[in-house]
Amino acid sequence: MTKPYEPTRDSHVAVLAFPFGTHAPPLLGITRLLASAAPTTLFSFFSTAQSNSSLHSSDLPENIRFHDVPDGLPEGFTGSPPEAIELFYEAATEKCRREFAAAETEVGREVKCLLTDAFLWFAADMAVEMKASWVVFWASGANSLTAHFYTDLIRETIGVSEVDGRMEDMLGFIPGMEKIRVKDTPEEVFGNLDFALPNALRQMGLALPRANAVFLNSFEELDPALTRNFKPKFKHYLNIGPLALLPSTTQEETQICDPHGCLDWIKKRSPASVVYIGFGTVMTPPPGELVAIAQGLESSKVPFIWSLKERNMVHLPKGFLDRTREQGMVVPWAPQVQLLKHEAMGVFVNHSGWNSVLESVSAGVPMIGRPIFGDHGLNGRFAEVVWEIGMTICDGVFTKEGFEKCLDQILFQDAGKTMKSNAKKLKEQAQKAVSVNGSSFENFMVLLDEVVKV
Structure with a gap:
C-alpha cells in the first residue's frame, strides 16, 4: 500500500x-x-x-x-x-x-x-x-x-x-x-x-x-x-x-522494543494458552477490580502477561507477584501487537477500545472486554453478539468468579473454540x-x- x-x-x-x-x-x-x-x-x-x-x-x-x-x-x-x-x-x-x-x-x-x-x-x-x-x-x-x-x-x-x-x-x-x-x-x-x-x-x-x-x-x-x-x-x-x-x-520489526523479555517468555508457552491483559494508556479499572483480575489469574493457573503501569502494581494482592512468578509476568509495558500475533496467545483482556479491538481482530485472538467509557460499550457488544469473537465481563466489572468463568469459556470450552474460529476468519478477511x-x-x-x- x-x-x-x-x-x-x-x-x-x-x-x-x-x-x-x-x-x-x-x-x-x-x-x-x-x-x-x-x-x-x-x-x-x-x-x-x-x-x-x-x-x-x-x-x-x-x-x-x-x-x-x-x-x-x-x-x-x-x-x-x-x-x-x-x-x-x-x-x-x-x-x-x-x-x-x-x-x-x-x-x-x-x-x-x-x-x-x-x-x-x-x-x-x-x-x-x-x-x-x-x-x-x-x-x-x-x-x-x-x-x-x-x-x-x-x-x-x-x-x-x-x-x-x-x-x-x-x-x-x-x-x-x-x-x-x-x-x-x-x-x-x-x-x-x-x-x-x-x-x-x-x-x-x-x-x-x-x-x-x-x-x-x-x-x-x-x-x-x-x-x-x-x-x-x-x-x-x-x-x-x-x-x-x-x-x-x-x-519496523527490527526496531521492536521489548525491555522485559515478553516475546522470549511467550515462545515457551503452548499454542492458544496465554492470557494477555492490557487496558491501554488512558484508563485502568479501579483497584478492587485489579485485585479480582489477580485472584482470577492465580486461581485459574493459566499462563499470563499483564501490562500494568508501575503506579498500579501497588494494588495487587500481597505476595501475588512472588506466587505467580512461574505462571506469568506483570510488566509496565509490553509489545502488544507482536504478542497478539504469537501462536501461544489465547485471549486478550482489554477495555474494548477500538485500537485494541482491531489489533485483536487482526491477530485472530478472542477477547474479554471490560468497557470503561466512550465507544467501549459498543465495541464490546459488537465483539460479543455481532462478530461473536469475545465476551464482555459479567455486569461490566471484574470479579474473581466472573473472570474465572470467562477464562474457562474462551480457553477450554466449545464456546471458546467457536470464538477462535470466528476470529480466525476475520483475521483472514483483514489480511485480504x-x-x-x-x-x-x-x-x-x-x-x-x-x-x-x-
Missing part, C-alpha cells in the same frame, strides 16, 4: 490531530503511510506541544514536519480532561488558522488539503476559507461513527427524558445496529449538548457529509451492513485498515483487505488521490 504516487505538482497537506487520548498516534501512522506514497507532497502535522512530544520518531519520512498549536490552557492548569478539551475547542479555530498560515509562509506552499481528526468538525468551515479540500479521519469503528451520525434520530426516537427506562431497547431503526442496545451507545449520544464533547460529536455527525472523504481504521468486511449504509451518505467512505497489518505505519487489490488497498488509493490531488 505504499506504491510511489506522484501528484501533478507539489502539494501541501495540513494534518490536524485531536490531541487527547489515543487519537494522534494512528493519525500520524496514516500520515506516514501517505507521505511515503507521495514523496513530493509536504505533510505539516499539527498538534499540541505535549501531544507532538510523545509522537516524534527518528524514522519518519522527510516530507513530514511537526508544528505545535496552543492547547488553550492557562498556565498551571489543574482541571479535568473534559475541561481541557473544552478550552482546546475554544482556542482551536483561531489559533489553528494562524499556525496554518505560518506553515504556508515557511514552506512557500499553500495548503491544498486539510486532513483532520473527525472530532475537529469545525475544520469544515476552515477548509472552505482556505479553498482546500477537507478529508476526515474517524479514529474508531463504524459502529460508533453510526451512533454519532444518527445522534439526533436516536435522541428523538428513544427520548432523552425517557432514556433511563429504555436502556435495553434495541436500535433496530438504524441499519446494522439491530443487536445494539441503548445502553451500549457512547454516553455522549444522550449527553448534555451544552457540554463541549457531546456537542462536538453531534456537530461532527452533521458536518461529515461536507467532507471530500471520510476514512477509518477498519475494513469493509468487518461491518458490511454499516458500510453499505454509509457509502451513499458521503462523497467517499473509505475503510483503509487494519493499520496493525501495515508495518509502514509503525516501527490490505493485500494488493483488497478492499482496504483500493480504498487507500482513493484516499491518497483525494489528499494529494491539486
